[in-house]
Amino acid sequence: MRRGRESKAEFGESLALEKADKKTLGSSILFTSKDYGRPMPFKPPAWARKIRKEMLRFRGVRPWEYGYWWIEWGGQLDTIRDNEQIRFELLSIALGVWDYIKNSGEFPEAAAWAMDWIGMIPGKRESRRIVGDYMLTQHDVEGRRGEPADAVAVGGWPLDDHPPEGFDRWKERPNRAIRPKEPYSIPLGCLYSRNVGNLMMAGRNISASHVAFTSARVMATCAALGQAAGTAAAICARKGLLPRALRQDKALLRQCQQTLLRDDQTIKGLRNEDSRDLARRAKVVASSSHPPSRPENVINGFVRDMPGRWENRWGARMTPEGVWLQLEWPEPVSLRQIQITFDTGFHRQLTLSASPHVRRSVIRGPQPETVRDCRLLWRPSADASWRELARIEGNYQRLVRRSFPTVRAQAVRLHILATNGAPIARVYEVRAYG
Numbered sequence: 001m002r003r004g005r006e007s008k009a010e011f012g013e014s015l016a017l018e019k020a021d022k023k024t025l026g027s028s029i030l031f032t033s034k035d036y037g038r039p040m041p042f043k044p045p046a047w048a049r050k051i052r053k054e055m056l057r058f059r060g061v062r063p064w065e066y067g068y069w070w071i072e073w074g075g076q077l078d079t080i081r082d083n084e085q086i087r088f089e090l091l092s093i094a095l096g097v098w099d100y101i102k103n104s105g106e107f108p109e110a111a112a113w114a115m116d117w118i119g120m121i122p123g124k125r126e127s128r129r130i131v132g133d134y135m136l137t138q139h140d141v142e143g144r145r146g147e148p149a150d151a152v153a154v155g156g157w158p159l160d161d162h163p164p165e166g167f168d169r170w171k172e173r174p175n176r177a178i179r180p181k182e183p184y185s186i187p188l189g190c191l192y193s194r195n196v197g198n199l200m201m202a203g204r205n206i207s208a209s210h211v212a213f214t215s216a217r218v219m220a221t222c223a224a225l226g227q228a229a230g231t232a233a234a235i236c237a238r239k240g241l242l243p244r245a246l247r248q249d250k251a252l253l254r255q256c257q258q259t260l261l262r263d264d265q266t267i268k269g270l271r272n273e274d275s276r277d278l279a280r281r282a283k284v285v286a287s288s289s290h291p292p293s294r295p296e297n298v299i300n301g302f303v304r305d306m307p308g309r310w311e312n313r314w315g316a317r318m319t320p321e322g323v324w325l326q327l328e329w330p331e332p333v334s335l336r337q338i339q340i341t342f343d344t345g346f347h348r349q350l351t352l353s354a355s356p357h358v359r360r361s362v363i364r365g366p367q368p369e370t371v372r373d374c375r376l377l378w379r380p381s382a383d384a385s386w387r388e389l390a391r392i393e394g395n396y397q398r399l400v401r402r403s404f405p406t407v408r409a410q411a412v413r414l415h416i417l418a419t420n421g422a423p424i425a426r427v428y429e430v431r432a433y434g
């Protein structure tokens with residue numbers, strides 16, 4: 001295991017320190033507050049810090065509904081062992097900042113506001129990292145080490161480092177964020193321990209230098225790492241292997257990556273090459289196509305498009321009768337499952353932040369691009385009539401799977417009846433399994 005920050009010399013990272021230390025990012029305590037519509041006086045406890053205007057030079061306090069990530073402290077201590085001390089210090093800073101908002105005279109509009117919740121356990125940003133067969137570094141985040149053969153997830157958050165002492169360093173900015181040019185790959189080699197054979201990591205404890213950790217440590221990346229580690233662990237358990245053996249077996253590694261793609265994990269540059277997916281052998285036609293999209297895009301193996309591009313999606317302008325997309329095979333095939341990847345507007349921000357400023361750009365509820373109602377139809381031969389396989393109503397999800405008793409189908413049709421509001425229906429991928 002490792003704790004702290006590596007030196008420049010160790011991995012040649014430009015963002016690393018000259019001399020290694022044991023410091024980490026600090027922890028935070030958040031709060032929420034509310035407008036009660038009547039005066040809500042606030043008297044701080046004696047132990048609250050006394051905050052002065054100059055301490056907030058780089059730390060904006062508006063809006064105050066949801067607290068501040070920059071109420072951060074304790075990375076100079078041990079964020080595990082010294083957690084209690086860190087908690088008390090964070091409470092004193094949080095109540096001191098609230099005292100400033102309420103009583104400094106700078107914000108008369110805060111008179112009717114009061115805290116309605118404050119965290120009692122510090123939110124820990126960083127503690128230990130476990131060393132694996134591969135160590136992710138700044139070079140990987142910046143895409144300078146080539147694409148790893150064992151990529152299983154992506155990251156994309158900036159290299160977002162904070163001073164370990166947090167609020168005590170109020171004379172400086174609370175963070176330094178350097179955005180990578182593109183999302184970067186995270187290899188399976190980061191997700192298991194180098195010397196404890198059956199120990200896997202999923203989240204902030206993966207094998208990464210401190211610098212790389214400052215990018216990989218966020219929610220969506222940790223979730224994707226969990227998906228990867230879980231899938232790898234399932235394959236290992238089924239085959240009676242340790243994760244290192246899975247990584248070394250090219251065919252199994254490929255199977256692991258393809259399973260991840262089937263479950264809609266994003267792995268950079270990898271496309272669906274699942275030999276069991278019968279859709280890949282079908283001819284695809286459609287009622288119409290929104291230019292420049294083409295029906296066959298749904299079997300090209302990729303399930304993401306850059307904003308405004310139609311290279312990996314099929315789209316069609318909705319009509320009162322709906323629009324359809326059809327897979328046809330030269331001979332009937334046995335089908336038991338259809339899987340569809342719809343568009344959920346990934347180009348738009350979707351976050352659960354309580355901050356009204358962030359929420360303004362978020363569409364709450366189903367995303368308009370996503371297909372809401374559709375029917376899956378099949379026919380045994382080209383001249384037979386269509387029969388219903390499944391009906392999907394009220395959908396808002398990206399990945400939709402429907403299983404049914406086996407049919408011998410010569411064609412399958414996805415008949416889209418409604419989106420969640422967008423005039424153009426969109427489909428990234430259709431898969432078919434026997």
Ligand SMILES: Cc1cc2nc3c(=O)[nH]c(=O)nc-3n(C[C@H](O)[C@H](O)[C@H](O)COP(=O)(O)OP(=O)(O)OC[C@H]3O[C@@H](n4cnc5c(N)ncnc54)[C@H](O)[C@@H]3O)c2cc1C
Nearest residue numbers: 027028029069123124125202203204217218219220222223
């Ligand atoms: C103040 C703060 C602000 C942040 N801001 C952002 C942000 O804006 N965007 C973002 O994407 N990320 C942000 N993060 C990071 C984000 O919170 C983490 O990346 C995320 O919570 C990690 O999720 P996880 O499920 O991997 O781990 P955790 O959320 O840490 O979950 C691990 C769980 O395991 C439990 N556990 C531990 N040991 C055991 C055991 N032995 N047995 C059973 N259960 C156990 C723990 O209690 C915990 O519930 C922030 C973090 C902090 C602290």
